[in-house]
Amino acid sequence: EVQLLESGGGLVQPGGSLRLSCGVSGFTFSNYAMNWVRQAPGKGLEWVSVISVSGGATYYADSVKGRFTISRDDSKNTLYLQMNSLRAEDTAVYYCAKDQRVSSCNNAGCYSIFEYWGQGTLVTVSS
Amino acid sequence: IVMTQSPDSLALSLGERATINCKSSQSVLYSSNNKNYLAWYQQKPGQPPKLLIYWASTRESGVPDRFSGSGSGTDFTLTISSLQAEDVAVYYCQQYYSNPITFGQGTRLEIK
Numbered sequence: 001e002v003q004l005l006e007s008g009g010g011l012v013q014p015g016g017s018l019r020l021s022c023g024v025s026g027f028t029f030s031n032y033a034m035n036w037v038r039q040a041p042g043k044g045l046e047w048v049s050v051i052s053v054s055g056g057a058t059y060y061a062d063s064v065k066g067r068f069t070i071s072r073d074d075s076k077n078t079l080y081l082q083m084n085s086l087r088a089e090d091t092a093v094y095y096c097a098k099d100q101r102v103s104s105c106n107n108a109g110c111y112s113i114f115e116y117w118g119q120g121t122l123v124t125v126s127s
Numbered sequence: 128i129v130m131t132q133s134p135d136s137l138a139l140s141l142g143e144r145a146t147i148n149c150k151s152s153q154s155v156l157y158s159s160n161n162k163n164y165l166a167w168y169q170q171k172p173g174q175p176p177k178l179l180i181y182w183a184s185t186r187e188s189g190v191p192d193r194f195s196g197s198g199s200g201t202d203f204t205l206t207i208s209s210l211q212a213e214d215v216a217v218y219y220c221q222q223y224y225s226n227p228i229t230f231g232q233g234t235r236l237e238i239k
Contacts, residue, residue: 109226117175
């Protein structure tokens, strides 16, 4: 059974930092691109970032570029999102999501179908 | 690519047919493989989204056959042939044709 479990969310002051983790099981983690998608309270879905197989390529939404860093540790079956310079508008539930396809990335980007999602972790940015 | 869904909300009776539309600001049809890079998700309250349909019309494994997707290019439709109580949710379309990946704003489906 595929499982994704996010952790690391919480309350942080504006300008602060937080590191999210997503531990996975039930599939060969190293074979798939992985994504972060967020959802502000009562709002829709917003794609945040993707990391390709082996971490060779990373892509970000303009809203987080330069502040967030996605990474992965295939030996630990874990995906990360380092979030710096946090703003109130970053308040959201953050989901990690597995790409459906083995080869959805090329040198221009990753084109993920989000096959499996974690339950999400809430990040609240407030003073 | 901007994804626009209609309507924003929908209230129907059990057993009725539900139709949700999704329009992309540019074509998501990739000519080299003739595939539409369009997916649909269902999100129930307090849960993460669930993949229903990809390539515009391919049903994900385990998804009931009352759910179907259609359309091509810039105009797409998710149809629920006979609404069940468990279908109450918000439905999102998503394009994966170009970066950044974008979602529609969502359509809330309720029982009348």
